[in-house]
Amino acid sequence: MGFLDKLFGGNTEKSNEENGAEAKFYVLNDIKLLDEVDEISNTKPVVLFKHSTRCSISRFALKRFDAEFTYEDDKIDWYLLDLLNHRDISNEMAHRYKVEHQSPQIIVVRNGKAVFSATHDGIDASDLKQFV
Numbered sequence: 001m002g003f004l005d006k007l008f009g010g011n012t013e014k015s016n017e018e019n020g021a022e023a024k025f026y027v028l029n030d031i032k033l034l035d036e037v038d039e040i041s042n043t044k045p046v047v048l049f050k051h052s053t054r055c056s057i058s059r060f061a062l063k064r065f066d067a068e069f070t071y072e073d074d075k076i077d078w079y080l081l082d083l084l085n086h087r088d089i090s091n092e093m094a095h096r097y098k099v100e101h102q103s104p105q106i107i108v109v110r111n112g113k114a115v116f117s118a119t120h121d122g123i124d125a126s127d128l129k130q131f132v
Contacts, residue, residue, distance in 0.1 A: 024069060025049070028079040031089050034096060038112040040077060045115075045131040047078035049123075050090055050105040058104040061123045065106070068125035075132040 026033075028048065037046050049065060052058040062080075069078065083090040083103055094101045097114035106123050108116035108131055118127060 024066065024078070026077065026079045028081040028089060029086060031086075031092055033079070034089070034092060037079060037109055041109040042111055044074070045076045045128070046109045047076060047128065048081060048093060048107045048109065049078060050081045050083050050093070050101075050103050050107075052103040053082055053084050055103065057120060061104040061120065065123055065125050069128075070125070071128060071132055076128060 028034075028037075037048065040046050049062065051062050081089055081093075090101060090103075093099070093107065097107055097109065099105075099107055099114050099117045102117075102119040104123060105117065105119045107114050108128065110131065116127070116131070118124070
């Protein structure tokens with residue numbers, strides 16, 4: 001399964017590579033999953049990555065983030081949102097976590113609240129070290 005297949009596969013399960021590599025992200029494709037994110041964030045941080053599939057800057061930021069994200073599942077989870085297909089979820093994230101909508105953007109959620117946000121070339125997986 002290729003990277004784009006993972007992104008557009010339509011399930012909420014963690015995505016895996018064909019070669020059996022560790023799963024990396026959940027697909028955020030239902031607004032109800034934000035309640036799950038809030039619940040999980042009470043025990044470990046959750047990263048929400050908002051991605052525009054039509055934007056080359058977003059594509060580059062996502063590829064770099066995906067390559068750099070090496071945190072173990074028990075330390076941190078990350079969810080990927082295709083915001084063009086799920087703008088309602090993006091809008092709810094802006095409202096719920098009190099962050100201005102940007103794309104690409106990562107939002108780190110702890111205890112149901114945004115504790116960090118970065119956009120565009122400011123997105124760097126190494127910034128997550130402070131949360132694990």
